[in-house]
Structures are given as structure tokens and as C-alpha cells.
Amino acid sequence: MPSMAFIYHTNFLLGALFCIQFYTPNLQAAQFELTSMIGKSFNANIVSSDNTTSILSTNNEPNYTLAFAWEDSPRGQGQILVNYISRDFPDDKNKKNHTLDTVYVHFSGVALFKQINYVTTVGFGVGATYFNSDYDAVIYPSMTATIGTRYEFSDNLALVTELRGYATLTDTDDALFCQTNRCVAKFDSTLWIDTQISIGVAYGF
Numbered sequence: 001m002p003s004m005a006f007i008y009h010t011n012f013l014l015g016a017l018f019c020i021q022f023y024t025p026n027l028q029a030a031q032f033e034l035t036s037m038i039g040k041s042f043n044a045n046i047v048s049s050d051n052t053t054s055i056l057s058t059n060n061e062p063n064y065t066l067a068f069a070w071e072d073s074p075r076g077q078g079q080i081l082v083n084y085i086s087r088d089f090p091d092d093k094n095k096k097n098h099t100l101d102t103v104y105v106h107f108s109g110v111a112l113f114k115q116i117n118y119v120t121t122v123g124f125g126v127g128a129t130y131f132n133s134d135y136d137a138v139i140y141p142s143m144t145a146t147i148g149t150r151y152e153f154s155d156n157l158a159l160v161t162e163l164r165g166y167a168t169l170t171d172t173d174d175a176l177f178c179q180t181n182r183c184v185a186k187f188d189s190t191l192w193i194d195t196q197i198s199i200g201v202a203y204g205f
Contacts, residue, residue, distance in 0.1 A: 031071035032205055035160055039063050039198025041085055046100075046177070047188045061087055063196050069110065077110040079123065081144075083166075083196075089185065098177075098184060102194070103130040104166055106144045119150040121162075129168040129192070135179045140192075142168035150202065158202040168192040 108125025
């Protein structure tokens with residue numbers, strides 16, 4: 001489950017975004033939307049520090065998403081998205097598990113292709129990835145791309161499905177998995193790829 005710190009910072013971000021609409025003239029005329037999703041993550045790996053084995057696979061790990069969007073045009077939205085994943089990976093030498101939490105924060109543009117109540121969505125965004133392990137925490141630049149669907153039950157309520165990918169530029173020599181001179185793992189390349197499939201509900205207001 002998401003940590004209390006993640007929930008606190010997410011609530012603070014959403015509160016700030018709601019306040020912005022009252023002070024920004026360009027946003028006051030917009031249609032706003034809040035989306036909550038849950039899903040599974042795939043294909044992100046780290047390796048042992050000596051490169052001998054792959055020690056973390058994120059298949060079937062749950063992820064949690066909150067997104068705040070506003071109508072940018074009749075066929076497009078601006079969106080700020082926060083996504084959280086908590087992973088455990090084993091330390092075979094010490095026979096214990098370690099935690100790696102990942103938070104993605106991205107600003108995206110989303111195109112809407114409408115067919116009556118059914119909508120196809122395509123989005124691209126830029127932002128940052130926050131990694132927090134048992135040993136250290138780091139922030140790296142990242143990008144995201146998504147394709148999804150929306151089934152609109154009404155003007156204010158829609159069922160959302162989404163296939164999303166993240167690409168994060170990392171440092172394989174980072175001390176994220178290290179304490180003093182001992183490292184239990186490292187990124188397997190300078191590009192961390194994370195893919196997800198999610199389902200949720202969007203509420204417009």
C-alpha cells in the first residue's frame with residue numbers, strides 16, 4: 001500500500017492544483033477532471049552488483065495513479081499525473097528483502113479521438129522519477145507515453161483503461177542500492193523502462 005508520506009504529498013499536490021484554478025484566468029473557463037487508477041507493472045529490472053543475476057522483476061506489482069487534467073481544446077487535455085509503485089527485491093547474500101519505491105510525476109498532453117461515448121486517448125509527457133530504496137533516494141528525468149480508452153457514462157463520469165510506458169535516464173554507478181562500500185544491486189542499464197496496464201474512473205467537474 002502507498003506510504004503515508006506519499007499520500008500526504010499527493011494530497012498536498014492536488015490541493016495546490018485545485019487552488020490554481022481560482023487564480024489563473026486561462027484555467028477558470030476549462031473543464032477539469034480527476035482520475036484515479038490501479039494497475040499492474042511489467043518489465044523493470046535491476047541486477048546484482050556483480051552483474052551475475054537479475055534480482056528484481058516487477059511483474060504483477062500493483063501501481064496507483066492520480067491524475068489532474070483540464071480541457072486544453074475540444075480534442076485535447078493538459079494533465080499532471082502522479083504514479084506510485086512499491087517493490088521488494090531479495091538480497092541473496094544476506095537472505096533478506098529490500099524495498100524500492102518509485103514515484104513518477106509527469107506533465108502530459110493528451111489527445112482525444114471521440115466516437116459517441118467511446119474515446120481513444122494518446123498521450124506524451126515529460127517529468128521526473130523519484131526512487132527511494134532502503135539505502136538512499138534519487139531523482140532522475142523521465143518521459144512517458146500512453147494509449148488508452150474511455151467509456152463515458154455521462155458528461156462527468158468515465159471508465160478509463162490505459163497502457164503506459166515510462167523511460168527514465170538513470171546512472172548505473174548510482175549509490176541508490178549501496179551502503180558504505182557495499183552494494184546489493186544496480187540498474188541494469190542507463191535507461192529504466194517501466195510498462196503498466198491500469199483501469200480506473202475519471203470524474204469531470
